[in-house]
Each structure stands twice: as C-alpha cells, then as structure tokens.
Amino acid sequence: PPTIRLADYQRSDHLIDRVDLDIRLDPHASRVTAVLALRPNPEGVPGAPLVLDGDELKLVAVALDGEVMLENAYTATPSGLTIHRPPQRPFTLSIETEIDPTANTKLMGLYRSSGVYCTQCEADGFRRITYFLDRPDILSIYTTRIEASREEAPVLLGNGNPVESGDVPDTDRHYAIWQDPHPKPAYLFAVVGGRLGSVSGRFTTSEGRQVGLGVYVEPGKEARADYALDAVARSMKWDEDVFGRAYDLDVFNVVAVSDFNMGAMENKGLNIFNDKYVLASPETATDADYANIEAIIAHEYFHNWSGNRVTCRDWFQLCLKEGLTVFRDQEFSSDMRSRAVHRISEVRTLRARQFPEDAGPLAHPVRPKQYAEINNFYTATVYEKGAEIVRMLKTLIGEESFRKGMDRYFADNDGTAATVEDFLSAFATETGRDLSHFAQWYERPGTPRIAVSGHYDAAAKTYRLDFRQTRPGAGADAPPLVIPVALGLVGEHGPLDAKSERVRGGVFVLDKPKDSLVFENVASQPVPSLFRDFSAPVRVEIGLSDAERLTLLRHDPDAFNRWESAQRVALRIVIEAARSGAQQLDGAEGFADALAAFLDQEALNDPAFAALMLALPTEGEVASEIGANIDPDAILSARRRLRQAIAARLCEPLFALRETLAEPAGAPFSPDAASAGRRAFRNAALDLIAVADPERGTALARAQIADATTMTDRLAGLATLSQIPGEPREIELAAFAERYADEPLILDKWLAIQAAIAEDGTLARIGRLQQHPAFSITNPNRVRSLVGVFSLSNATQFNRADGAGYALVAETVMALDRRNPQIAARLLTAFGSWRQLEPARRAAAEAALRGIAAAEGLSRDVADIAGRSLQ
Numbered sequence: 094p095p096t097i098r099l100a101d102y103q104r105s106d107h108l109i110d111r112v113d114l115d116i117r118l119d120p121h122a123s124r125v126t127a128v129l130a131l132r133p134n135p136e137g138v139p140g141a142p143l144v145l146d147g148d149e150l151k152l153v154a155v156a157l158d159g160e161v162m163l164e165n166a167y168t169a170t171p172s173g174l175t176i177h178r179p180p181q182r183p184f185t186l187s188i189e190t191e192i193d194p195t196a197n198t199k200l201m202g203l204y205r206s207s208g209v210y211c212t213q214c215e216a217d218g219f220r221r222i223t224y225f226l227d228r229p230d231i232l233s234i235y236t237t238r239i240e241a242s243r244e245e246a247p248v249l250l251g252n253g254n255p256v257e258s259g260d261v262p263d264t265d266r267h268y269a270i271w272q273d274p275h276p277k278p279a280y281l282f283a284v285v286g287g288r289l290g291s292v293s294g295r296f297t298t299s300e301g302r303q304v305g306l307g308v309y310v311e312p313g314k315e316a317r318a319d320y321a322l323d324a325v326a327r328s329m330k331w332d333e334d335v336f337g338r339a340y341d342l343d344v345f346n347v348v349a350v351s352d353f354n355m356g357a358m359e360n361k362g363l364n365i366f367n368d369k370y371v372l373a374s375p376e377t378a379t380d381a382d383y384a385n386i387e388a389i390i391a392h393e394y395f396h397n398w399s400g401n402r403v404t405c406r407d408w409f410q411l412c413l414k415e416g417l418t419v420f421r422d423q424e425f426s427s428d429m430r431s432r433a434v435h436r437i438s439e440v441r442t443l444r445a446r447q448f449p450e451d452a453g454p455l456a457h458p459v460r461p462k463q464y465a466e467i468n469n470f471y472t473a474t475v476y477e478k479g480a481e482i483v484r485m486l487k488t489l490i491g492e493e494s495f496r497k498g499m500d501r502y503f504a505d506n507d508g509t510a511a512t513v514e515d516f517l518s519a520f521a522t523e524t525g526r527d528l529s530h531f532a533q534w535y536e537r538p539g540t541p542r543i544a545v546s547g548h549y550d551a552a553a554k555t556y557r558l559d560f561r562q563t564r565p566g567a568g569a570d571a572p573p574l575v576i577p578v579a580l581g582l583v584g585e586h587g588p589l590d591a592k593s594e595r596v597r598g599g600v601f602v603l604d605k606p607k608d609s610l611v612f613e614n615v616a617s618q619p620v621p622s623l624f625r626d627f628s629a630p631v632r633v634e635i636g637l638s639d640a641e642r643l644t645l646l647r648h649d650p651d652a653f654n655r656w657e658s659a660q661r662v663a664l665r666i667v668i669e670a671a672r673s674g675a676q677q678l679d680g681a682e683g684f685a686d687a688l689a690a691f692l693d694q695e696a697l698n699d700p701a702f703a704a705l706m707l708a709l710p711t712e713g714e715v716a717s718e719i720g721a722n723i724d725p726d727a728i729l730s731a732r733r734r735l736r737q738a739i740a741a742r743l744c745e746p747l748f749a750l751r752e753t754l755a756e757p758a759g760a761p762f763s764p765d766a767a768s769a770g771r772r773a774f775r776n777a778a779l780d781l782i783a784v785a786d787p788e789r790g791t792a793l794a795r796a797q798i799a800d801a802t803t804m805t806d807r808l809a810g811l812a813t814l815s816q817i818p819g820e821p822r823e824i825e826l827a828a829f830a831e832r833y834a835d836e837p838l839i840l841d842k843w844l845a846i847q848a849a850i851a852e853d854g855t856l857a858r859i860g861r862l863q864q865h866p867a868f869s870i871t872n873p874n875r876v877r878s879l880v881g882v883f884s885l886s887n888a889t890q891f892n893r894a895d896g897a898g899y900a901l902v903a904e905t906v907m908a909l910d911r912r913n914p915q916i917a918a919r920l921l922t923a924f925g926s927w928r929q930l931e932p933a934r935r936a937a938a939e940a941a942l943r944g945i946a947a948a949e950g951l952s953r954d955v956a957d958i959a960g961r962s963l964q
C-alpha cells in the first residue's frame with residue numbers, strides 16, 4: 094500500500110465552505126444528496142482538478158451549479174470522483190450516492206447496528222457516505238436533513254442544533270433538520286436514526302447558555318443511562334472550572350450502539366458510544382465499568398475543544414487532539430477520584446500497552462512521520478505517551494503557565510486545523526521559553542532509559558546523583574530529551590529536607606546525555622526517591638537494594654513511589670526466580686512482612702491504595718522488564734510462587750480486614766471511589782485467600798457469587814473461582830451464563846474470564862465458546878472479550894510452545910479481515926512482542942505472522958500490521 098508522509102503535506106487546492114446534506118435512510122438503499130459550496134483555495138494550485146475521495150460508493154447523479162454534468166467532465170469510481178476542470182470561482186457541486194447500511198460490516202461510514210442507523214467517520218469514513226475532500230483541514234458548516242420511516246426510526250439526530258422536523262406528506266416517513274454553526278472537518282460528522290429510549294437533563298453553562306442533554310440507548314435500558322448523563326454534566330462543569338472551556342451548542346447528545354469499532358466518538362454535539370461505555374447499573378456494571386464510563390464520557394466531551402473547536406491539520410497530528418484529551422480526561426478522573434490511585438492505574442496502562450509497543454516492531458513516534466493505514470495509528474503511543482508529554486510540559490513550566498498556554502492555544506487556533514508546532518508555540522510565547530528541544534518527545538520512538546547512581550559523602554554531608562540518559566536504537570548524535578525528574582531524598586525515619594540548587598519545585602530537569610546534582614546537608618545515607626508521580630515515561634535503572642526500596646515503601650511522601658517500590662521488589666524477585674527456576678524465592682519473606690506491616694497500618698485508611706499494593710506486576714510487565722529470550726511459562730510459575738508466599742503470610746490478616754471492610758447489610762450502593770476502593774480491597778483479599786487455601790477460597794467465592802448485590806462482587810467471586818480448577822468452577826460458570834443469557838455486555842465479562850484462564854484446557858474451552866450463542870464474530874465487543882483478552886492477558890496460552898495459541902488468533906484475524914479489517918488489524922497487534930520470545934516460540938509466532946502476510950487479498954489494515962511486525 095502507498096505510504097503517506099508528513100513531509101509531503103500539501104494544502105488542498107479547493108475549499109468547501111458549506112455542506113448541505115439530505116440523507117434518506119433505508120436499510121439497503123439509503124440515498125445521500127450532498128450539495129457542496131466549493132471555491133478554489135487562494136493558497137492552492139490554480140486550475141487544479143478537483144479530486145474527491147470515495148470508498149465503496151455508488152454514484153447516482155452529479156450536477157455543477159444545478160446543471161447535470163456531462164459524462165466526460167468527470168470520472169467516478171467507487172473510490173473517487175474527479176472533476177477535471179472545476180470553475181476558477183465559487184461553485185456548487187451536487188452529488189447523489191446510494192449506500193447499503195445493512196451490508197456495511199466495516200462499521201465505518203453509515204451502518205446499521207441492531208436496527209439503529211449510525212455513522213462513524215473518523216478517520217476516513219465520511220468518504221463512504223458521499224464523495225468529499227475527506228481530510229481534517231477542510232472545515233465546513235453543515236446542515237443535515239435526515240429522513241426515515243417513522244416506524245423504523247422515530248428518533249433522528251444530527252450534529253449541531255435541531256432546527257426543524259415534520260412528516261413527509263403522503264408517506265409513512267418523517268424528517269429532521271440539524272444545523273451545526275461551527276466549522277468542522279468531515280470526520281466529526283454524524284447522524285443517528287432509530288428506535289431509541291432516552292434520559293435527558295439540562296446544563297446551564299458559565300456563559301448562560303441553556304443546554305439540553307440527552308443520552309439515547311436501547312429501549313428498556315433507560316435506567317442504565319443515568320450515570321452517563323450525570324457524567325456529562327460533571328464533565329461540562331469541570332471543563333469550565335479547570336480549563337475555562339464552556340459548551341457551545343444548545344444540545345449535547347450521546348447515543349449508545351452495540352456494534353462499534355472503538356470506545357466512543359466525539360462527533361460535534363452528537364457523541365456516539367460503544368454501549369459498553371454508557372450502560373451501567375449496580376447489578377450489571379462493575380466499578381471498573383463505572384470508572385470507564387465516567388472517563389470516556391469526559392474524554393469525548395473534552396474533545397469539543399481539544400479536537401473539535403481546534404482540530405488537526407492532518408492525521409500525523411493525531412496526538413494533538415488525542416494525547417491532549419487523554420491528559421484532560423486523566424486530570425478529570427483524578428479530581429473525581431483518588432489522584433494517587435488514578436495515577437498508578439494510568440502508569441499500569443502505559444507500561445502494559447505502550448512500553449511493549451515502543452520496544453517492538455510497531456514502535457513509532459508520538460507524531461508518526463509516515464503511515465500506510467491511519468486507522469492503525471490510534472495507538473497507546475499516540476494516546477497514552479501523547480498524554481505523558483502534555484503532563485511533562487505542565488511539570489516543566491508549572492501549573493499557572495500551563496493554564497495560560499492552554500488558553501492561548503485555544504484562542505489562537507479556534508476554528509482552525511492546527512499542528513503540534515502550534516500547540517508548543519502557545520506555551521513558548523506564554524513563558525518566553527524555547528521549547529524546540531522539548532519537541533523531540535514527539536519525534537523519537539522508544540522508551541528512554543535513565544541510569545542513575547547515588548554517592549554519599551559522609552564527611553561533607555553531601556549526596557550526589559549521577560544521571561545518564563539513553564534511548565534504545567538512537568544513535569550517538571541523537572539529541573538528548575528534556576526530562577523532568579521529580580525527586581526527593583528519604584531517610585530511615587522519613588523524608589529528608591536536603592536541598593539542591595538544581596532542584597526547583599521538587600523537579601530537576603535532565604536535558605543532557607549526562608548530568609549530576611548535589612544535595613547539601615544530608616545527615617545520613619539517604620534513599621533517592623526518583624521520578625515521583627511518574628514524572629516522565631522512562632525506564633529507570635538504579636541499583637537500590639530491597640531494603641532501600643522498602644524504606645521508600647514505608648516513608649516516601651510520594652504515594653506513587655511507595656507503590657512503585659513494592660512493584661520493583663516484586664519484579665526483582667519474580668525475574669530472578671524465572672531465570673533460576675529456584676523454588677526458594679530470595680527476599681519473598683521480607684517483602685511479605687513489609688506488605689503485612691503496610692496493611693496493618695494503612696489498609697483501613699485507604700483500601701483502594703492497599704488493593705493496588707497487593708497486585709503484583711502482571712506477567713506482561715515482567716516480560717517487558719526482562720525484554721529478551723522470554724519464557725512465559727517460567728514467568729507464570731515464578732509469579733505464582735511469589736503470590737503463594739505472600740498469600741501464605743497475609744491470609745489471616747486479609748481475612749480479618751475483609752470482614753472489617755464489609756458493607757453493612759442493606760447499605761445503599763454507590764459507585765464512588767471510596768466504596769469502589771473497599772470492594773477492590775475485599776476482592777484482592779479474596780483472591781489471595783484462595784491462593785493460600787483453595788478450599789476456603791472456593792467456599793468464600795461461591796458465597797460471594799450467591800449473595801452479591803453488585804456486579805463487581807459477583808464477577809470478582811467468579812474470577813477468583815476461575816483460577817481454581819474443578820467442578821465448582823464449571824458449575825458457577827454455567828449458572829452465570831444462564832442467569833445473564835440476555836445480557837451480552839455481562840456475558841462479555843464471562844467470556845473474558847474464561848479466555849484468561851492460564852491452563853492447557855483453555856484453547857479447547859475457547860473453541861467451545863466460539864460456538865456458544867453468547868459469541869459472535871460480527872460484534873467487536875464479543876471478539877475483543879474472547880480472542881482479544883486471550884491474546885493480551887493469557888501469556889502462557891497465547892504463547893504456547895506448540896504454536897496453537899498463535900494459530901487460534903491468526904485464524905480469527907483471517908476470518909475477520911474481509912468483514913471488519915480495523916478489528917482484525919487490532920487483534921493482530923498482539924504479535925507485537927514476538928521478537929523478544931525464546932527461540933522456539935519466536936519461530937512459531939513468526940510462522941503465524943508470515944502465514945498471514947502471505948495470504949491473498951488482505952486488507953490494507955492487516956497487511957500493514959503484518960508487514961511492519963515482520964520488519
């Protein structure tokens with residue numbers, strides 16, 4: 094497939110000021126008439142042909158300034174419409190196309206999901222609706238008339254504000270007209286038509302605008318939409334309070350659909366969501382679901398400014414909206430919940446998804462320089478590492494300057510399509526700083542490594558830290574990165590008040606390949622606490638002993654580093670045990686004792702944080718830390734042994750804490766962070782009790798499944814039981830499936846639990862589940878829950894030495910490719926770390942990848958991932 098390069102960016106030769114759409118919805122033959130008000134771009138090439146994008150389109154008619162065009166004046170194919178000699182003045186082009194939304198299994202463009210018409214246009218789906226200049230720097234004002242059978246689609250929604258609606262005389266059809274006054278790129282266009290229930294609310298903006306809020310869901314599920322509606326109102330308020338951003342239309346609607354390629358989409362005034370991220374009730378949704386709904390509602394809403402009012406010039410600038418908006422939603426969730434707990438979960442996500450991506454063949458800069466298929470660049474690097482860059486910028490320039498820079502960015506670029514340079518220049522102007530060096534973060538792939546060594550001079554009472562930064566794969570001439578290192582010193586009895594003139598506001602800026610700093614007045618040998626709050630997305634190499642790390646666990650005022658210290662000790666133990674195979678784990682007892690002391694003092698004060706302390710690094714994190722010659726079986730076994738050692742030591746205290754933290758009978762449900770934290774701790778405790786004593790764990794888990802009043806507890810009981818082979822597990826799994834037979838989103842959790850069982854029988858189990866009525870290859874949520882979870886969260890079975898795990902995923906990729914290439918390609922990214930495996934598995938994974946790469950008729954999406962993975 095052709096490669097598109099950032100360096101080749103050229104302005105469009107034509108502009109589209111207005112778009113008038115008439116969309117007549119029909120299950121198989123929807124008709125779209127687009128009237129485009131075009132003009133030559135004064136900054137483009139005069140007289141250039143007008144080349145409009147299309148994708149699987151059928152042209153019905155085309156007219157220029159109202160006159161039917163002669164056939165030799167244009168060329169139309171399913172993938173494009175070229176007007177050979179467009180007028181050198183403003184003109185209108187009317188284009189009629191016909192589409193079959195029912196046959197649209199790619200879920201891009203206009204499609205039907207459970208009888209509901211909806212659209213998905215990012216990144217390049219609008220061209221599947223009509224011929225267009227489908228690029229984000231073409232901003233137009235849209236008016237949309239939607240028409241449908243009143244019976245089939247009583248609800249008709251579009252972007253902007255509703256202006257008119259009524260019946261189509263002498264038919265069973267009706268229409269609605271929507272007008273969006275804000276110029277937008279085509280990727281933000283949306284319509285919805287269907288039989289939907291809704292809940293509604295109102296919000297008055299800081300500017301006095303009365304906004305009608307609506308959340309539309311499958312009829313009968315309205316009660317499950319209240320939490321999402323509330324999250325919309327809280328997001329609106331937060332963006333006003335924290336970023337000074339008010340909403341700018343009279344309505345804001347959210348629609349939940351059940352077939353959706355990603356989480357949600359920020360179409361102007363009409364956000365469309367995967368129903369998984371809207372629907373919630375205590376009986377059906379877990380605490381994690383509630384937190385995700387809150388975060389994703391906020392994320393899509395925040396795009397209204399970071400993405401919609403200021404959009405991207407081209408898709409290379411994707412991080413400009415996504416990284417920034419992830420940063421904004423992370424801040425929102427931190428304000429709504431516990432900041433420390435949230436930060437830890439952000440870093441866990443980054444390490445689980447982005448670090449491996451950055452270490453493998455799919456690594457790319459946060460702002461890629463080239464792509465073959467843009468849909469493959471909605472990655473953890475663009476989103477999560479992109480957010481970390483914004484966070485580092487804030488750390489470097491300080492809170493006040495950051496807010497001023499953001500205000501300037503929005504003011505200077507409102508209504509335009511911007512670049513990363515525009516973003517940084519707002520902060521450079523505001524602070525008078527040169528940020529060109531900092532901009533390197535957008536350009537270089539790979540996770541930097543920071544080697545640190547500490548030297549205490551007892552006589553001089555000074556402590557020196559030497560830093561050295563390297564980026565894997567970067568040549569010696571590669572410029573160093575600007576890295577904010579938030580740090581402090583900790584002593585045997587607590588934090589030390591030592592000062593260094595190079596540390597301002599608790600932050601040292603490392604912007605050279607090597608640098609040192611000296612703390613004065615250090616009374617005794619300290620332990621350095623580095624990269625507090627994970628102040629930069631780097632790997633740190635420092636030779637601290639377990640004892641030093643456990644000092645940080647006890648005394649570091651930085652909650653993130655307390656947790657991090659425990660993780661580091663656990664990683665050291667697991668990695669050594671995986672390498673040696675030794676049954677005896679060196680240091681496990683001391684670690685378990687430290688955890689016991691921590692629990693004793695703090696579990697009751699902050700159960701959510703305590704639950705995170707109990708969670709050992711995942712098998713994936715251990716593998717990513719080892720980095721080469723990985724044997725997943727050895728990692729699983731070593732990690733299990735450490736869990737057993739900890740569980741044996743903590744079993745009784747955990748049992749007692751679990752009782753103390755039990756909700757009083759009849760207590761009302763709340764999804765808030767405090768209640769969720771108590772549930773998280775109780776369930777982490779249950780899991781460890783079951784490790785120490787499977788019989789007792791089985792009894793407790795079964796009782797919890799039977800008595801649970803929340804989905805969090807019922808599912809946690811089932812998850813614990815799923816790790817204990819035997820009849821009770823199979824009985825409870827079957828009962829759960831029966832109980833929730835009509836709840837696809839709950840059965841997704843049931844599929845996921847089984848896909849993650851680290852046992853030889855899982856492959857056969859998955860084979861059976863693929864035939865189960867709960868599974869469907871046509872629904873992305875089902876595929877992600879079964880095959881996606883298997884590939885990402887079941888390291889030993891996906892990486893089976895006989896290659897059968899790879900074969901299962903490869904077969905699913907191939908079965909999906911024609912139907913939904915985006916989902917197929919995403920599934921295939923599970924092979925991204927294949928080069929780091931031990932030789933036998935590496936060979937098996939490579940063979941599976943080569944088999945896919947050699948297949949005929951691959952989509953661009955899958956061909957791109959397979960090709961890059963093998964590079």
Ligand code: HT7
Nearest residue numbers: 213215216354355357358359471
């Ligand atoms: N901006 C959106 C990204 C997106 C997407 C969403 C649904 C289906 C296909 C999609 N392609 C790209 C979602 C977001 O990150 O906010």
Ligand code: ZN
Nearest residue numbers: 392396415418
């Ligand atoms: Zn986004």
